[in-house]
Amino acid sequence: MPRPGTARSRPGSPAPGTEFDRQVRNLVERDWPTAAGLTPDQFTALVAPLRDLAVDTADGTWAPDTDRVPFLLVVTREVAPVEHTMARTTLRGRAEPGFVDRSFEPGALERFVAVEETGLPDPRAYLLFDVERGEEFCGVVPNDALDTIAARGRTPLTIEEGVALITHFPEVLVKNKCFSLGGSRSGDRRVPAIWISRHAPKLGWCWEGNPHTWLGMASAGSRRAVAER
Numbered sequence: 001m002p003r004p005g006t007a008r009s010r011p012g013s014p015a016p017g018t019e020f021d022r023q024v025r026n027l028v029e030r031d032w033p034t035a036a037g038l039t040p041d042q043f044t045a046l047v048a049p050l051r052d053l054a055v056d057t058a059d060g061t062w063a064p065d066t067d068r069v070p071f072l073l074v075v076t077r078e079v080a081p082v083e084h085t086m087a088r089t090t091l092r093g094r095a096e097p098g099f100v101d102r103s104f105e106p107g108a109l110e111r112f113v114a115v116e117e118t119g120l121p122d123p124r125a126y127l128l129f130d131v132e133r134g135e136e137f138c139g140v141v142p143n144d145a146l147d148t149i150a151a152r153g154r155t156p157l158t159i160e161e162g163v164a165l166i167t168h169f170p171e172v173l174v175k176n177k178c179f180s181l182g183g184s185r186s187g188d189r190r191v192p193a194i195w196i197s198r199h200a201p202k203l204g205w206c207w208e209g210n211p212h213t214w215l216g217m218a219s220a221g222s223r224r225a226v227a228e229r
Contacts, residue, residue, distance in 0.1 A: 016071070020054040023073040023168050030167065032075065035084035047073060047125050049226045054127055057224060069131040069172070074164045074223075078123050082109060082203070085163050089201045092170040098201035111186040112205075114158045117150075118183045122225035128161050130154075130221030135177045137216040142191045142208045145217035146182045156182035157218040159203065162194050165218065166201050173201055179218040180206065 014022070024047055027033075033043035054071055075085075082100065089098035100109060114120050137145035149156055157165070162181040166173045178195035185191070190205040193215055197204075206212060 015055070016057075017051060017055045019071075020051050020073065024048075026168055027073070027075065030088040032080050032085065032088065035080040035088070036075075038079075046079070047075065050125060050127055053224055053226060057127070057129065067133050067135055067172070067177075069165065069169055070129065072128045072131055072161065072164045072168060073125070074128050074161050075125045076120075076123060076160045079125065082159055082163065085160075085167070086201070086203050089163065089166050090170055091173060091196065091200060094199050096198065096200035098166070098203070101197075101202050101204035103204055108186065109159075112159055112184045112190075112192055113186070114183055115185050118155055118158060119223070120158075121223050126223055126225035128157075128164070128220050128223050131157070131161075131165060132219055133165070133172050133177065133179045134216035134218045135179075137180075138177065139211050139213045140217070141211045142180055142182060142206065142217060145180070149182075149217060149219045152219075154219040154221060155223070156180075157220060158183035159192050160184075161220070162192075162218060163203070166194060170201075176214045177216065178214055179216045182217055 024044060028040050028043060033040045036043055050073065086098045086100050090096065146156060159181050161183065173194065173196065175196060178193065180191050180193040182191050189208045191208050192203065192205045194201055194203055195215060196202065206215065
């Protein structure tokens with residue numbers, strides 16, 4: 001029997017290449033090209049080189065669980081601003097758009113950048129593998145959760161990766177199983193997080209020393225990009 005959070009084979013699960021195509025279509029349908037100042041064709045061309053990487057690297061059939069996703073297509077804020085991409089997220093079965101909380105003072109969101117340890121493989125677009133929303137860390141002090149994740153050889157998600165997760169898989173974000181994004185920091189004690197407010201996803205932050213029973217710490221196994229762009 002597979003451990004909780006691992007992929008399980010499911011009849012009719014699409015292949016990784018098919019899932020990659022779905023994620024690209026999802027971003028186009030949610031109007032990410034407009035947010036990026038690109039045409040749909042230009043946006044698709046930007047991420048298209050990653051398709052072979054998804055096919056070659058993803059294990060077996062595409063079989064995500066609610067708490068684990070084999071891979072995600074991530075497009076960074078260098079292409080599309082976070083304020084715009086958050087506004088294109090929704091909860092599963094809801095229409096209210098996601099938003100950035102007002103607790104981010106003017107200019108603050110721009111200071112929340114990927115920490116050096118994440119080793120982003122490309123500044124514009126890449127694939128994130130073996131993604132977990134980290135519900136086991138609900139009620140755990142964020143700093144302690146980050147120490148555990150590092151000890152496992154995993155990496156915390158950045159803001160853009162968290163947005164990608166709920167964009168492609170809105171069902172991952174549910175009450176009492178929301179998540180922090182410790183891969184993006186601003187040099188202070190704040191840790192960004194995504195949770196539910198006003199029936200929509202909200203990007204906010206919590207203090208690194210304060211545990212929350214409803215807030216875990218999302219993590220991933222690795223990031224990869226094509227060698228040449």
